[in-house]
Structures are given as C-alpha cells and as structure tokens.
Amino acid sequence: MTACRLCGSASLVSVVDLGATPPCERFLTAEQLAEPEVTYPLHLRVCTDCWLAQIPALITPEETFTEYAYFSSYSTSWVEHARSFVDAAVDRIDPSFVVEVASNDGYLLQHVVAKGIRCLGVEPSANVGQAARDKGVPTVTEFLGPETGAAVRAEHGPADLVVANNVYAHIPDVIGFTKGLRALVADDGWVSIEVQHLLTLMELNQYDTVYHEHFQYYTVASAQNALASGGLVLADVELVPTHGGSIRLWARPSGQPGPRVQEILAREKAAGLHELSGYAEFAARVARVRRDLLRFLIDAAAEGKTVVGYGAPGKGNTLLNHCGVRPDLLAYTVDRNPYKHGRFTPGTRIPIHAPEQIAADRPDYVLVLPWNLRTELSEQLSYVHEWGGRLVFPIPTLEIV
Template structure:
C-alpha cells in the first residue's frame, strides 16, 4: 500500500496524512439475513497534493457502488436544509436567473428540494441525478430530471438540446466526484458566456478546526479550500469569483465560478485565501496534527461508551448518517456499546449499519423507552434534533457529542 498517489485534479503528487483503516460503503445498510461475508470494504485514507493543495482520498470507490437505485439519502429530510435551499432559490431568481428565459441545471439534484422552487417559478430547468430512486422522487414533484452522471459528454448533450445554462448548481455533490476534470470541462462547455457555476461543499478549514473527521467517508472524495478550488478552476478556463461561508453541515463554503475574465472576483475570495494561508491549511504538518486530534477523539469516545456500558447505562444512537460509518468503524462501535440507532429514513429502518451492524429502527423506538444516553451522529442538525426531542432531555437523558471533542450535554 502506497502512501502517495497522483492528484485527480492536477496530476501532482498526493502525500497521505491520515489512514482511517478498513471501512465499508457508508450508505450500504444491510438487510436482515444479509451475508456479512459479502460486505464491501476499502481503505479510507486522506492525502494532500503537493502542487495544487487539493486534499483527497487516496483510493477511489467505484461510483456505481455508491450512487444507484437504492441510494437512501434524501435532501429534503431536514426542515433546516429545506429552508436553506429555498432561500438560495429565491436569491437566484432575483440575480442570475432574472433575465429573459433563463436556464438552470442542477448536478446531483437528489429529490429536487432546491430546483423545485425554481421550477415552480417557471424557470427552464434540468436536474441531473444518477441515483434512480431519488431521481424518481424529484420527477414526481414535476421536475425535469435526467437519470445519469454529469460529465463532459452529458453537458454537451444538454447544451445541444436546451442551449447554454445561466446557472449550473451543485450542493454536496461536486466533492463526491473523482472524475472532476470531466465535470469542470462539462460546466465550461455548458455555461453561457456570463453564466456561473455555483457549488457548496464541506470546507476543509472547518473540518480541521472542529476535527469533524466524520465528514471524511467514501462519498466525499475531495475536501475543498479556496486555494485548491482556484487551481482546479484555472485548469478548465474558469475562475473563482466569489465565496460565501455557510453554517450548514458543520461548515461549508459556497463557491461561484465563471468563465475566466468574465467577472471581477469579489474581495471575499482574497480575504478567505489569506485566512487559509494564516492557518497553514495547505501544509502536511497542519493536517497531521488534525490526524492526532482524530485519534484523541476516538480514544475518548470509546472510553466513555465502555464506561457507560460497565455502569449498566442504556446508550442508543440518533441519526443513521453516512458519516457515522467513519465513526463507528474507526472506533469499533457495535451493538455491544450502542443498542440501536434511530433514523427517520424508511429505507434504512430494519437494516444494520455498515461494517458494525447496529440495528436501525424508526424514531418511535427512541421515545418508547428513553435511554440514559443518545450518541448524536447527526450532530450537524443538533439544534433541530434537540428541540424536537426535548422530552428526552426532560426525562433526564443526555446527548453524547464528539465534535469538536467528546462531551455529554
């Protein structure tokens, strides 16, 4: 096993800085009676490109294994995220999509939570979504959907059929795509001369600062910064012209790209770039220290769970998130430490968590007989969940959090 590889963005040398070990597919929840010997595992490790500073996974999981007809994540599952996307849709309608007969393409539209608001406003639109089940949900809402992966050939076909796009948008999608060169070439081919590519994804600076290591799993191949996005854009005739920090999902950045020279970059780009340089985000030593913090959290969390178990306390988990696979498998958290994990997604209920095989149950099981402690895997929705489950806290229950450190509340 090599501790270096070639950068998927620029071809430079990627040096490994942390190995999470043997991990399963994060969204491959196992049905009852599944042959556990057939479960797919891979090595989850992260590295830094010495040339363009893009942080990326050292090994790629085949995309068809992750995004398929049964893909269980639904963007509209969180009220907070629904509000987030609706707010952006309103903004686009008064800015980039305010012209004559505008056209928008969303890459990875999922169940259509964002593009639905634009469709209802009469905007010509197309969602591109490879996961058939969620694409069907979007289509059922009246959204025009193309079931496919977005790449250069797809983009050229869309342009030939629909004309240039005023906006290409992607939320929590671009970081999933190892063949990113083809995507950016496609964006450049599809965008109108004054069009923009707007995408938002987890921000490496927030991940490092908060040690939110569970943002690293099979579906997240890249971890963006302003510097690495600038370099990535430049290789495809595009330019980073705006950045906006977002409080969702533990900290993201919304990046806006345009054809090189088409727009004057916002001062926010230089400001955030200066912050990154001050934090030495593009240096291996910084990222290795992040790895040391991950190991500290691993040790603290497992010690706490073992102590609670020894004391006879009931511990369950809340939120069968994709990112929880990284936590449970790195820490060795199975049904011996956590009784079950409750989740609102019907497709996950009645199944077992990937790799560690904790039963997933509906949320009603949580309130049927409150546990002593609830390990909050969906910590990025903590405020929403804790407000909803106030009765648990009132009954004396405590939440276990592990970002940025292990604690009970």
C-alpha cells in the same frame, strides 16, 4: 494512490489514516448479515503542489449512486437552506433557466419550479431522481461529464445558473466534471458550488466527513485550481454553515477573483493549509476524539446505562467504524428515512429503527451522529429530557447535553 488526481503530482503526504471501512451508504439487510462484507482503505492525503486533499478512488460513483440511500428532503433544515439559496440566487442572477447537478429528490429545484422558472435536474441515482419527478421537478438520470453537459446544453440550451451543491467532493474525475459544468453554463452565466471547507474540517476535527463517497476535500485555493482545470474562474466565495462549515463558490467562464476570494485565501494561509504545517497535528486530534467517545460508551455500559443513536448518515458510519463501536455499546440508531428501517449500519452492523423507537425505550443517552444538524435535532429531540435522558455530540469534542 501514486499521483494527485488534479495536477498529477506524486507529492502526496499522509494527513490521517482511518483504517479500512465499507462504503458508508451500503446499509445491510438482515439476510446480508451472514455474508462477507468488503472494506476499503480510508486514508486521507494532501498534494503539496496543488494542495488538494484526497483519498484513493477505490469505488466508483456508479457503485454508490446508481441507487442511493440518501434523500435530501428528510432534513427540514436542509430544505429550508435550499429555499433561502434559491431566493437569493434569483435576486442575484434573475435566471430564466436553472440546472442543478446531483439534484437528488428535488429538494432544491422544487423551489425553482414554484417560482415559475424553467429548470432541469441532472441526477445519477434512479430511485431519488424518480422521487424528484414525482414532485414535478424535471430530472434526467445521468452522471455529469463533458459529453453529458454538451448533450443537455444542446437539447435544453445553456443555463443562466448551474447549481452543484454537495457533489464536487463526490466525483473522482474532478477535471471532467468541471468541464461538464462549463458545458452546461452560458458564457455569461454563473456556476454555484457548495462543498465542505477543509479549513473547518481541520479546525473542528470533522474527520467523520472523510468517507469513500468524498474523493477530495477543498480549500478555496485547491477549489480555484480545480475550477480552472475545466475552464471556470472563481469570482466570489461565501462561507456557509452547512455540514459544519462549507464554502459556496461562485464561478464564471471568465472574470477575476473578487475581494472575498482573497480574504478567505489569506485565512487559509494563516491556518497553515497552503503548507504542510497545517496538517501535522490532525491525526493526533482524531485519535483523541476516538478515545473520548469509546471511554464514554464503555463507562456508560459498565454503569448499566442505555445508549442509542440518532441518525444513520454516511459520516456516522465513518465514526462508528473508526471507533469500533458495536451493538454492545450502541444498541441501535434511528433515522427518518424509511429506506433504512430494518437495515443495519455497514461494518458495525447496528440496527436502524424508526425515530419513534427512542420515545418507546426512553434510553439514558442519545448519541447524535449527524452533529452538523445540531440546532435542528436538539429541537426535535427535546422530548428526551422529559425522562432525564441526555444528548451526546461526539464532534468537535465529546459533549453531553
């Protein structure tokens, strides 16, 4: 990477180098275990001119999202979060037409449909888009850019509300994508974006959310710059707990930043994220997470204890690859998504089973890889304590419950 993808500056400084890993959603079939596996550098840098944190665009969205392994509806808490958002957004805006970009399997728009509000999903992955249509959510299979946005607007009209949750980090052409959002939204409409907040990523050592699908990592300051690049103004911002700490950006084609924008900008500045000092110690904290997890797994193996995983999320594959974990330390992991059953994690090649495997085997420890769903999963996995098993959370610091 030689230039910032947002402002074009050559002033990029290393934040943390995680080595080389395969793309985190390329789960392997048994037949593929005998084949070569391509890895790509995973090196996070920050631009000291616009403060956008970013990794090189070494894989394209088309490679990742044409067929996708992630279905949002397999997380109960995520579906409930979407329902709460829809209720609040309808009260706030009273929209007559809602468009969601990266609408996945209809996890959010199903709540819009239930309210009798016209809506449309724009989803690039054919397999998850079909799942949305199967549940009655109108969905087109497209990647968003200025042309797609203009075409959707021409056919369906401008949207009062455009939703883009957990996608703003996933697109290397951030300017073109933002122009696509502007094309979709009415001149007096709203764009709502949820994306992980770099402030909490840094403060809570959430480095496993750095992976090849996530091309950039936003502060409110850098998000404000990104939105402006496509003709949108950041009017309001909320802090939300999803993914360990996210920001919900409310943008409009015109207007002024509200008081909450200024408040969170001040918090970021106080944390040093508008200058290099805030990034200086992150690599050392990441190394400590790695050492603590490996020490636990090695000690457990030496004591004859069994450790299995729960979940096969993208973030888990960053963590497992960075730590060099293999089946001798983590026998297998489980996931609620049947698509992943019988497959293997990329790079580390750990088998993935159905969740029922845990109760059948009664392991000593369960390593929870989607730590961001801690409340939901602690409840789902409470049965592990029946045989004296314990849950392990690796981030922000190793915790055995």
